[in-house]
Amino acid sequence: MVYTAGGPSAPPYSFLRKVGQKMKTVLRLIFLLLLISAMSLLQPVRAIAEIASAPTGKIMYVDTSEEGKTYLATIDPDGTGKSRLTPAYSNIVFPRICESSGWMGFTNKTPDMRSEVYLLSRDGKKIKKIMEGVALEGFSPNGKFLLYSTCDQKAELFSYCIESKQATQISQELRVTAADWSSDSEWIAVSVLVEDGTNDLYLISTMAQGIVRLTQTPGINESFPIFSSDGKYLAFISDRNGDNEIEYLDLQAKKFQRPLITGMYPTLSPDKNWVAYEFNEKIGICQGDGTKMKLLAPGRTPCWIK
Structure with missing residues (x-):
């Protein structure tokens, strides 16, 4: 009513x-x-x-659990499922993988400090030495090329065609200390030793777009950059606060993120939510914001694989 x-x-x-x-x-x-x-x-x-949110894939790393020997190994992100892929080498460093081709590679430092680059199949059954006097930096996304830097005073960066065995110089008068190829093939991120003896970050275009300097921080090292799987971020080492910590750079917004993760040689999970790194001669992982930290095994220089 x-x-x-x-x-x-x-x-x-x-x-x-x-x-x-x-x-x-x-x-x-x-x-x-x-x-x-x-x-x-x-x-x-x-x-x-x-x-x-649980991490997936595997972490490839240098197993240093036996004194005087190093092995290429993989381990699950929860610390189980450890498997060695190679026999013992004197000093394996910086293993890398190309997901599209299945090739894996690493640099071995001999007792007389010579550098050797090896390629191996994903199951580790086929191993071959392909170069000496250089250090492996990574692979092109299609697996046809690899990146290497020369182990001399110039420390120049080259690409190497695995099929034709032809090398092409990429850097010019840049003393490259580390490099990584973006997933779209258009950019190579490098850390470069600059005039004051520290490292800064650069991008080198593979499409004739020139070189972009990302950092210019006197007295601070920013080194060993690695792309996220979508190419939008870089993870790298910084000693801005005195210790080696992992930082991120948003390449589109040009903004830095500093989650207070103490460690070196970062490698990002395929979904970008986790990061593995070396800490006190052990392999550690945590979420990208620095939470849920866990140490997995004695080792160094991890590389996250699918």
């Missing part, structure tokens, strides 16, 4: 108050039931989120 002027007389105030109180009680009950229902729905969502 609609109450208007000239119509039936309005109900007394006490009646309206009782109706209002009953309506409030009903609304409270409805709200409570909806809240209980929502909480029951959220439980499986939380469980799915926790499962989805």
Whole structure:
């Protein structure tokens, strides 16, 4: 019934108050039931989120658990499933992989400090030495080329065609200390030894777009950059605060992120949510924000693989 002027007389105030109180009680009950229902729905969502956030793939690294020997090995992100891929070498450093071709590679330092670059199949059954006097830096995304730097005073960067065995110089008068190829093939991130004896970060275009200097920080080392799987971020080492820590650079926004992860030689998980690194001669992992840290095994220079 609609109450208007000239119509039936309005109900007394006490009646309206009782109706209002009953309506409030009903609304409270409805709200409570909806809240209980929502909480029951959220439980499986939380469980799915926790499962989805768990790190996947494997971590390839240099196993240093035996004195005087090094092995190329893999381990699951939870610290289980360790497997050695090679016999013992004197001093393996910086293993790398190309997911598209399956090739893996590493540099071995001999007792007389010569550098050797080896390629091996993903199962480790085929191993061959392909170069001497250089250090392996990485692979092109299509697996047809690898990057290497010369082990001399110039420390120049080259690409090497695995099929034709032809090398092409990439850097010019840049003393390259580390390099990584972006997933779209268009850029190579490098750390370069500059005039004051520290490292800065650069991008070198593979599409004739020139060289971009990313950092210029006198007295601070920023080194060993590695791309995220989508090419939008770099992870790298910085000694800005005195210790070696892992930082990120958003390449689009040109903004730095510093999550306070103490360690060296970062490598990002395929989903970008986790990072593996070397800390106190052990392999560690944590989430990208520095939480859920865990040490897995004695070793160094990890490389996260799918």
